Amino acid sequence: MKPQRTKRVKQSAGGGPLRGRVALVTGGAIRVGRAISLALAREGCHVAVNYFTSRGAVTTTVREIRSLGVDAAPIRADLAKPSEAKRLISDTVSRFGRLDLLVNNAGIFFRTPLTETTPVQWDRLLDVNLRGPFLCSQAAAEVMLGARGGRIINIADVAAVRAWPQYIPYCVSKAGLLMLTKALALSLAPHIQVNCVAPGTVLFPEDFPPRLRRRLKREIPMGREGDPDDVAAAVLFFATAPAYITGQVLFVDGGVTAR
Numbered sequence: 001m002k003p004q005r006t007k008r009v010k011q012s013a014g015g016g017p018l019r020g021r022v023a024l025v026t027g028g029a030i031r032v033g034r035a036i037s038l039a040l041a042r043e044g045c046h047v048a049v050n051y052f053t054s055r056g057a058v059t060t061t062v063r064e065i066r067s068l069g070v071d072a073a074p075i076r077a078d079l080a081k082p083s084e085a086k087r088l089i090s091d092t093v094s095r096f097g098r099l100d101l102l103v104n105n106a107g108i109f110f111r112t113p114l115t116e117t118t119p120v121q122w123d124r125l126l127d128v129n130l131r132g133p134f135l136c137s138q139a140a141a142e143v144m145l146g147a148r149g150g151r152i153i154n155i156a157d158v159a160a161v162r163a164w165p166q167y168i169p170y171c172v173s174k175a176g177l178l179m180l181t182k183a184l185a186l187s188l189a190p191h192i193q194v195n196c197v198a199p200g201t202v203l204f205p206e207d208f209p210p211r212l213r214r215r216l217k218r219e220i221p222m223g224r225e226g227d228p229d230d231v232a233a234a235v236l237f238f239a240t241a242p243a244y245i246t247g248q249v250l251f252v253d254g255g256v257t258a259r
Contacts, residue, residue: 019044027106035228079132185247200253
């Protein structure tokens, strides 16, 4: 599914500080990404919804966004490939005429015990979860600096600060995303704000070990797992927060990292 040719966006139906702005949400068709895409749309933001394999889901998500009175476009790209990450940004600008907000949400997650982890698995996790956000941010920054304004929001994980021995490459990729946030914030100040949302337990993968799932839920002080809308609300905070806030990480984890 290819983006349409250049189409300048019109004023959106929604109100608030995001009215008429353009956001790109990577991995924005399903799960947490879908919640973020819809939350931005409700605030009047036009949304470029990136996907890789979720072709059916992206059609549904784009339809829902458009029903809210704003524009949306599905853009396919494999963020592990530098050329596609760069094209994703250029396609967004070609489609909407601008880019105000980049949400680096796309990520992959699978079990990688130390003695069984292969170099291919390591590279795949780091390529999608860390190199992809860097490449997208690099390309987006060029556009945003030209407009003298913009925001980048990275989606990390509590695994960035709480080691999971059966998921080492994943933890490393998310820890790197925290440092990427801080380094980008300093590099792109004062025109672009870069912040990070780090969710806790939100939407367990279907193949997540039940015993580990029960243990993790018992560790949450708020007594429940998170909801995608909790994460989306945190993204909205950074999307509309004072420009003086940059280089920050907001944990949305029910209090887990407060222990």
